[in-house]
Amino acid sequence: xxxxxxxxxxxxxxxxxxxxxxxxxxxxxxxxxxxxxxxxxxxxxxxxxxxxxxxxxxxxxxxxxxxxxxxxxxxxxxxxxxxxxxxxxxxxxxxxxxxxxxxxxxxxxxxxxxxxxxxxxxxxxxxxxxxxxxxxxxxxxxxxxxxxxxxxxxxxxxxxxxxxxxxxxxxxxxxxxxxxxxxxxxxxxxxxxxxxxxxxxxxxxxxxxxxxxxxxxxxxxxxxxxxxxxxxxxxxxxxxxxxxxxxxxxxxxxxxxxxxxxxxxxxxxxxxxxxxxxxxxxxxxxxxxxxxxxxxxxxxxxxxxxxxxxxxxxxxxxxxxxxxxxxxxxxxxxxxxxxxxxxxxxxxxxxxxxxxxxxxxxxxxxxxxxxxxxxxxxxxxxxxxxxxxxxxxx
Amino acid sequence: xxxxxxxxxxxxxxxxxxxxxxxxxxxxxxxxxxxxxxxxxxxxxxxxxxxxxxxxxxxxxxxxxxxxxxxxxxxxxxxxxxxxxxxxxxxxxxxxxxxxxxxxxxxxxxxxxxxxxxxxxxxxxxxxxxxxxxxxxxxxxxxxxxxxxxxxxxxxxxxxxxxxxxxxxxxxxxxxxxxxxxxxxxxxxxxxxxxxxxxxxxxxxxxxxxxxxxxxxxxxxxxxxxxxxxxxxxxxxx
Numbered sequence: 001x002x003x004x005x006x007x008x009x010x011x012x013x014x015x016x017x018x019x020x021x022x023x024x025x026x027x028x029x030x031x032x033x034x035x036x037x038x039x040x041x042x043x044x045x046x047x048x049x050x051x052x053x054x055x056x057x058x059x060x061x062x063x064x065x066x067x068x069x070x071x072x073x074x075x076x077x078x079x080x081x082x083x084x085x086x087x088x089x090x091x092x093x094x095x096x097x098x099x100x101x102x103x104x105x106x107x108x109x110x111x112x113x114x115x116x117x118x119x120x121x122x123x124x125x126x127x128x129x130x131x132x133x134x135x136x137x138x139x140x141x142x143x144x145x146x147x148x149x150x151x152x153x154x155x156x157x158x159x160x161x162x163x164x165x166x167x168x169x170x171x172x173x174x175x176x177x178x179x180x181x182x183x184x185x186x187x188x189x190x191x192x193x194x195x196x197x198x199x200x201x202x203x204x205x206x207x208x209x210x211x212x213x214x215x216x217x218x219x220x221x222x223x224x225x226x227x228x229x230x231x232x233x234x235x236x237x238x239x240x241x242x243x244x245x246x247x248x249x250x251x252x253x254x255x256x257x258x259x260x261x262x263x264x265x266x267x268x269x270x271x272x273x274x275x276x277x278x279x280x281x282x283x284x285x286x287x288x289x290x291x292x293x294x295x296x297x298x299x300x301x302x303x304x305x306x307x308x309x310x311x312x313x314x315x316x317x318x319x320x321x322x323x324x325x326x327x328x329x330x331x332x333x334x335x336x337x338x339x340x341x342x343x344x345x346x347x348x349x350x351x352x353x354x355x356x357x358x359x360x361x362x363x364x365x366x367x368x369x370x371x372x373x374x375x376x377x378x379x380x381x382x383x384x385x386x387x388x389x390x391x392x393x394x
Numbered sequence: 395x396x397x398x399x400x401x402x403x404x405x406x407x408x409x410x411x412x413x414x415x416x417x418x419x420x421x422x423x424x425x426x427x428x429x430x431x432x433x434x435x436x437x438x439x440x441x442x443x444x445x446x447x448x449x450x451x452x453x454x455x456x457x458x459x460x461x462x463x464x465x466x467x468x469x470x471x472x473x474x475x476x477x478x479x480x481x482x483x484x485x486x487x488x489x490x491x492x493x494x495x496x497x498x499x500x501x502x503x504x505x506x507x508x509x510x511x512x513x514x515x516x517x518x519x520x521x522x523x524x525x526x527x528x529x530x531x532x533x534x535x536x537x538x539x540x541x542x543x544x545x546x547x548x549x550x551x552x553x554x555x556x557x558x559x560x561x562x563x564x565x566x567x568x569x570x571x572x573x574x575x576x577x578x579x580x581x582x583x584x585x586x587x588x589x590x591x592x593x594x595x596x597x598x599x600x601x602x603x604x605x606x607x608x609x610x611x612x613x614x615x616x617x618x619x620x621x622x623x624x625x626x627x628x629x630x631x632x
Binding site: 012 | 448451453454473474477478480481482486488492494495496497501505506508509553
């Protein structure tokens with residue numbers, strides 16, 4: 001603490017250089033936090049889904065394959081199963097909007113038992129279940145588009161040539177790390193409309209009718225999940241549409257992997273960022289110490305030993321980089337905590353936050369950058385022969 | 395009975411190596427300085443006076459011979475020990491003051507005290523005393539850029555004496571000052587020598603400054619060529 005004011009004065013000695021170093025560190029870490037958080041957040045959310053004991057069943061060939069809707073009832077009849085819902089991507093747009101939000105065709109009787117973390121008032125759920133033209137939307141979507149129960153929800157089909165004129169029957173809510181921008185519509189309403197349109201326009205298109213897309217199964221408990229998953233896949237192993245059943249967590253990871261080795265790319269980008277920052281901070285620190293050669297020699301002459309000089313330089317370097325790190329990491333966390341970016345991601349990122357683990361990682365990286373970038377100049381300063389440093393004086 | 399010996403040099407040589415060349419800077423030097431003596435080192439550039447000052451102050455090591463200051467053979471001390479020894483025993487006054495520009499006068503003077511275990515209150519008292527001795531009360535919170543050259547040198551002297559060192563070394567302390575201000579600084583050094591009994595070794599090119607010292611050594615080509623002891627040093631310039 002005795003040296004704190006001296007360290008702080010040195011940090012402020014060249015305000016422009018310090019500000020630029022802090023800013024470059026802050027901005028780079030800010031961007032890195034965004035990238036790294038994508039997977040950290042996904043991991044947290046995926047891990048958090050374990051408590052719901054859900055299984056996701058897809059066609060063994062992936063999303064493009066068909067899961068006949070009849071299987072929903074067959075799966076529901078298996079031992080250990082509590083509730084089952086089809087989960088079919090509708091892929092439409094609201095009115096003339098360009099940025100879509102997620103729309104899934106589900107079973108109104110079971111969807112909120114399967115997705116138990118979502119809550120909906122009883123009367124609204126009942127209205128959804130009783131009205132075939134009904135749909136339920138998430139709270140964020142309702143707030144963003146200023147929609148209320150009873151408002152029309154005209155949807156224009158993009159994936160399927162089916163336009164639907166629905167009415168909002170309910171608004172669901174849920175935890176902040178869940179997607180609150182989904183529109184749940186009734187599978188039976190969609191399928192009926194699709195069969196009508198497909199049969200009229202092209203008989204081949206009719207083969208896609210009755211496709212559940214995927215099935216979400218809520219098991220009675222965690223211990224039942226392996227047996228249920230095995231039973232589902234065994235049931236359809238020799239059918240035209242074999243299945244692949246996995247936990248919701250594994251499904252989430254598989255979904256990420258479909259984007260390629262993004263983790264590896266982000267790791268490489270992170271390394272490049274750290275290296276660049278090391279160069280920037282190292283150069284700034286080296287310049288600062290070169291300008292202070294005589295001062296360091298004076299300090300050593302009056303009795304500052306190697307350890308103290310090393311400490312002073314490293315503390316200064318870590319303070320500058322750490323300030324940038326705090327600005328970037330905490331600023332990034334604060335920004336995403338206060339701004340909802342989901343409306344701008346077309347449903348791809350229904351929520352985004354910076355986990356504390358990533359924030360602390362960012363701070364740690366900035367301190368490492370400070371240490372590593374200051375280490376060379378600190379060693380040089382600590383080892384500076386006093387006579388050389390003083391040059392023509394003493 | 396004479397004063398105790400403060401600085402003793404026995405057969406001291408100092409050589410520098412530049413590429414394949416060996417450059418002798420001090421050659422077989424023997425010297426004895428008494429406690430409380432005010433010694434001026436004079437000589438042409440390259441004569442070895444600053445090197446001699448560096449050896450006496452523990453900033454550099456002799457190639458051959460022994461340098462004993464206040465009973466301590468400096469050649470026997472490790473790097474860490476000699477750094478500690480300097481902190482305890484030597485005050486430095488530089489030609490260009492060498493104050494830390496981002497610290498106030500008070501903080502500059504306090505710097506050597508940060509190496510001690512003194513409390514904050516005690517440090518403040520010592521700094522205030524040192525600044526009073528050099529006549530800079532009321533300028534504690536001024537930064538070096540807000541002070542004149544003479545005032546900066548006073549702050550540097552306050553920094554040199556704040557730990558109450560045994561030995562003060564000064565390299566051209568008046569070299570950057572006008573005649574009047576130089577006189578004031580030399581007055582101050584004389585005061586420290588007479589009133590506070592500090593042993594002072596000063597390098598100077600200025601014969602008038604050397605007259606303030608009780609003894610003047612002349613060096614040339616690394617050898618001691620003259621040793622003048624005055625009965626009484628010149629008290630002050632008119």
